[in-house]
Amino acid sequence: MVILTGPTAVGKTKLSLGLAKAIDGEIISADSMQVYKYMDIGSAKIRKEEMDGIPHHLIDVLRPWDSFNVVVFQKLCKEALTGIYERGHIPIVTGGTGFYIQALLRDVDFTENEESSEFRRELEEFAREKGAAALHERLLQVDPASAESIHANNIKRTIRALEFYHLTGQRISEHNEEQRERERAYRSCYFVLNDDRDILYQRIEKRVDEMMEQGLLEEVRRLKEMGCTRDMVSMQGLGYKELLAYLEGECSLEEAVAKIKLSTRHFAKRQLTWFRREKDVIWIHKPDFQYREDKILEYMLEVLKREKVIGVK
Numbered sequence: 001m002v003i004l005t006g007p008t009a010v011g012k013t014k015l016s017l018g019l020a021k022a023i024d025g026e027i028i029s030a031d032s033m034q035v036y037k038y039m040d041i042g043s044a045k046i047r048k049e050e051m052d053g054i055p056h057h058l059i060d061v062l063r064p065w066d067s068f069n070v071v072v073f074q075k076l077c078k079e080a081l082t083g084i085y086e087r088g089h090i091p092i093v094t095g096g097t098g099f100y101i102q103a104l105l106r107d108v109d110f111t112e113n114e115e116s117s118e119f120r121r122e123l124e125e126f127a128r129e130k131g132a133a134a135l136h137e138r139l140l141q142v143d144p145a146s147a148e149s150i151h152a153n154n155i156k157r158t159i160r161a162l163e164f165y166h167l168t169g170q171r172i173s174e175h176n177e178e179q180r181e182r183e184r185a186y187r188s189c190y191f192v193l194n195d196d197r198d199i200l201y202q203r204i205e206k207r208v209d210e211m212m213e214q215g216l217l218e219e220v221r222r223l224k225e226m227g228c229t230r231d232m233v234s235m236q237g238l239g240y241k242e243l244l245a246y247l248e249g250e251c252s253l254e255e256a257v258a259k260i261k262l263s264t265r266h267f268a269k270r271q272l273t274w275f276r277r278e279k280d281v282i283w284i285h286k287p288d289f290q291y292r293e294d295k296i297l298e299y300m301l302e303v304l305k306r307e308k309v310i311g312v313k
């Protein structure tokens with residue numbers, strides 16, 4: 001298995017296509033938004049005509065009102081992996097959701113505990129009544145490390161962390177560190193593509209502007225008309241929650257766009273923090289390769305052959 005990840009807007013999609021062609025690979029999306037239908041622009045989803053004949057998995061498989069979490073991700077991945085291995089191809093897991101990648105790579109067990117359902121409902125009710133900030137403050141009291149890594153508006157992950165502590169008495173941040181020490185379930189290489197921070201932030205600003213030009217506001221308006229609301233997991237995605245707030249009269253369009261850019265920069269920073277904590281990752285700093293895709297690809301192939309993830313042709 002090959003992992004190709006990195007912060008948002010760094011250029012993973014184009015590189016993953018070149019890699020897939022070079023090693024007879026198929027791509028599995030490790031993106032928490034591209035899994036949803038009708039959410040194309042805001043998720044920077046690859047279009048069919050851009051796939052260049054490379055099979056892609058876990059894209060456009062759920063509706064915006066369907067539940068998607070790490071357990072569902074693992075299940076869908078394992079189904080996709082069965083077919084990929086049967087065809088004699090190599091899976092390339094690409095996307096920016098580090099938690100999902102870790103769960104797949106180390107085959108982490110997320111067996112649901114039924115005892116948690118009542119406590120989860122209590123937390124959801126608390127968030128509705130008191131707000132996301134108050135819920136996040138509760139997490140800060142019991143697990144400061146998790147509170148630092150989980151955005152205050154991410155109610156789903158905040159609840160999961162509080163729920164884990166309630167059930168086990170252990171901080172989920174400590175649990176995640178333990179999971180990082182687990183042996184990988186696959187012979188793999190874990191590449192993290194990165195760039196200078198200023199250039200990455202410029203790319204983020206440009207991408208948001210392009211999304212607006214491509215019709216992101218209209219996409220969010222259609223989702224709203226379909227009945228999508230901010231309490232849905234899908235509508236918590238970057239770009240969607242901010243423009244939904246604009247459509248509901250809570251801010252101006254300029255304020256919403258500025259918030260998307262700021263939130264996306266913060267998200268990229270949190271992604272990099274996650275990847276730096278992972279074991280045995282192979283960093284690919286684009287300036288070191290003069291931004292030449294062919295040089296980056298050549299280096300990746302050398303590493304994959306050396307680590308015997310692919311055969312030497």
